[in-house]
Amino acid sequence: MAIGFHGQVLLENIDFNVRRGEIFAVLGGSGSGKSTLLRHLIGLDLPMRGEILVDGHAPRLGSRVPDCGVLFQSGALFGSMTLGENVALPLATWTGLSAREIAVVVQSKLRLVGLGGFENHMPSELSGGMKKRAGIARALALEPALVYLDEPSAGLDPSTSAELDELLLTLNRGLGTTLVIVTHELASIFAIAERCIMLDRDAKGPIALGAPADLRDHSRDPRVVAFFNRKPAGGEAQA
Amino acid sequence: MRELLAEPATRVRLDVARLRSLDAASAALLLELRDQLRAGGSEAEVSGAQGRVEAILDLVASSARGVAPRVARKSPGLVEQIGRNTAQVSAFALEVLSFTGEVVAAAAGALRDLRRIPWRSVWSLMERTGADALPIIALITFLVGLVSAFQGAITLHRYGADIFVADGIAIGVTREFGPLMVAIVAAGRSGAAFAAELGTMRVSEEVDALRTIGLDPYPYLVLPRVLALGAMVPILTMLGDAVAIAGGATVGVLGLDLTLASYLSETQLRLTFWNIFTGLIKSLAFAIAIALIGCKWGLATRGGAEGVGRATTSAVVTMLFSLVIIDAAFTLVFYAWDI
Numbered sequence: 001m002a003i004g005f006h007g008q009v010l011l012e013n014i015d016f017n018v019r020r021g022e023i024f025a026v027l028g029g030s031g032s033g034k035s036t037l038l039r040h041l042i043g044l045d046l047p048m049r050g051e052i053l054v055d056g057h058a059p060r061l062g063s064r065v066p067d068c069g070v071l072f073q074s075g076a077l078f079g080s081m082t083l084g085e086n087v088a089l090p091l092a093t094w095t096g097l098s099a100r101e102i103a104v105v106v107q108s109k110l111r112l113v114g115l116g117g118f119e120n121h122m123p124s125e126l127s128g129g130m131k132k133r134a135g136i137a138r139a140l141a142l143e144p145a146l147v148y149l150d151e152p153s154a155g156l157d158p159s160t161s162a163e164l165d166e167l168l169l170t171l172n173r174g175l176g177t178t179l180v181i182v183t184h185e186l187a188s189i190f191a192i193a194e195r196c197i198m199l200d201r202d203a204k205g206p207i208a209l210g211a212p213a214d215l216r217d218h219s220r221d222p223r224v225v226a227f228f229n230r231k232p233a234g235g236e237a238q239a
Numbered sequence: 240m241r242e243l244l245a246e247p248a249t250r251v252r253l254d255v256a257r258l259r260s261l262d263a264a265s266a267a268l269l270l271e272l273r274d275q276l277r278a279g280g281s282e283a284e285v286s287g288a289q290g291r292v293e294a295i296l297d298l299v300a301s302s303a304r305g306v307a308p309r310v311a312r313k314s315p316g317l318v319e320q321i322g323r324n325t326a327q328v329s330a331f332a333l334e335v336l337s338f339t340g341e342v343v344a345a346a347a348g349a350l351r352d353l354r355r356i357p358w359r360s361v362w363s364l365m366e367r368t369g370a371d372a373l374p375i376i377a378l379i380t381f382l383v384g385l386v387s388a389f390q391g392a393i394t395l396h397r398y399g400a401d402i403f404v405a406d407g408i409a410i411g412v413t414r415e416f417g418p419l420m421v422a423i424v425a426a427g428r429s430g431a432a433f434a435a436e437l438g439t440m441r442v443s444e445e446v447d448a449l450r451t452i453g454l455d456p457y458p459y460l461v462l463p464r465v466l467a468l469g470a471m472v473p474i475l476t477m478l479g480d481a482v483a484i485a486g487g488a489t490v491g492v493l494g495l496d497l498t499l500a501s502y503l504s505e506t507q508l509r510l511t512f513w514n515i516f517t518g519l520i521k522s523l524a525f526a527i528a529i530a531l532i533g534c535k536w537g538l539a540t541r542g543g544a545e546g547v548g549r550a551t552t553s554a555v556v557t558m559l560f561s562l563v564i565i566d567a568a569f570t571l572v573f574y575a576w577d578i
Contacts, residue, residue, distance in 0.1 A: 044450060062455070064453030074444055076443060076444040078440075079445070089452060090452045093454060
């Protein structure tokens with residue numbers, strides 16, 4: 001697959017699959033195209049070449065990808081709605097549940113992410129970590145088999161970030177939800193990701209695919225080694 | 240340094256051994272001098288640096304290596320400028336066309352199934368754009384009626400035609416000032432808010448989140464705003480007309496010695512169906528334009544908080560410009576049709 005804008009290729013030779021029930025990470029430095037790739041995976045943009053198949057179906061531009069939930073980097077909670085209304089929106093849109101049934105589901109989803117009792121809070125009253133949790137609750141509202149997460153640890157302190165990783169692991173193991181996580185946080189990658197693909201801005205595509213520990217210990221690509229050892233790529237050449 | 244550069248020697252050694260400290264700006268200047276001397280053919284070096292001085296020189300030198308040389312931008316020629324502007328205008332026209340298409344499709348879908356319209360959102364927007372705007376609309380239209388009556392009275396009083404102030408205000412307010420003033424307030428108040436709200440939703444990924452949930456932003460965000468403003472602006476215009484006539488009556492009664500009964504009686508003669516109807520048609524067109532322009536700029540927002548500010552400003556400017564164009568077009572059509 002190749003993706004880009006206005007006829008200019010941003011990433012090409014992207015070829016990977018995610019197994020059911022897996023936690024898969026998309027890695028890369030800033031500007032490597034991780035979030036752009038995610039926009040294509042969730043149907044907000046179409047690839048220039050090739051195709052994306054989710055359970056055999058290609059996402060349609062601007063439409064909901066069936067059986068998928070998305071957590072955006074900022075949480076993207078609707079500011080004019082309470083947390084309960086945010087989580088209830090997908091349920092009210094796609095299920096024939098009554099208001100009472102929706103309220104029960106909303107409560108259970110918020111409890112699942114540790115926000116039980118916060119149904120009537122507005123997003124502006126929450127901390128960054130709580131917004132991410134609420135975003136996850138909304139992403140899980142329709143019990144999707146696959147959840148995409150864009151930089152879930154961004155802007156969080158290490159302790160909150162670790163708690164979020166723990167929550168994601170619980171969701172993956174408990175509900176069997178497949179998780180595709182876009183991140184550059186090494187701690188999160190090693191804590192939860194089973195496999196990962198690494199993107200590079202200069203290479204305009206993936207430069208590694210495999211288990212994070214394998215890539216760290218066995219990769220000979222200086223860019224991969226630099227990423228996992230947190231050194232600026234090409235730093236040795238400059239010194 | 241200037242002397243060194245003016246008359247460079249073949250070999251220059253900048254000895255900093257006795258320096259105990261150096262700030263980053265001085266280090267940058269020193270390295271710049273060395274580089275300029277080298278560029279002029281001298282063998283220049285900075286030597287003797289130790290401790291903190293060496294560290295800061297290394298830091299400045301290494302950070303300078305990472306900076307790409309700045310390429311002077313060539314100012315575009317006339318042909319290039321015309322080309323760029325044409326491309327920009329074409330892209331904007333395409334965007335507007337695409338936006339209009341999306342709104343028409345959303346409206347057609349909503350007409351087929353009225354339950355697709357988020358009515359709760361429509362009621363809430365009607366309250367915000369209508370009821371909440373009443374005080375400011377009342378104040379402004381009252382003052383417009385008052386000032387217009389004063390302006391008319393100055394001339395008409397000379398001819399002993401004070402009573403015609405009521406005619407002038409009734410016609411002017413219902414056909415022109417009422418719809419226009421209410422639309423200007425709606426643009427500044429509601430249209431700007433639409434652009435800012437949708438712009439903020441756009442940059443905080445809420446619009447993308449809506450799409451991933453399966454909700455199209457056009458029926459969900461744009462249509463309720465068009466409906467709410469389309470319903471409220473004509474109502475506000477009728478109320479504004481009444482308040483402006485009251486402003487005119489205040490001048491007539493207190494300033495021109497007219498009786499309230501005679502003023503209102505003369506006004507009633509001019510409150511014809513066509514005078515009121517043409518004003519209301521205009522106000523509906525203004526409302527739809529304001530809502531669409533506010534939503535268009537909001538959904539096209541790029542670039543964070545700064546982008547929201549830019550989009551809101553552009554939306555208000557476009558709205559005001561459009562109001563004048565629409566007003567002129569309607570006036571010409573009504574004149575041609577003799578109504």
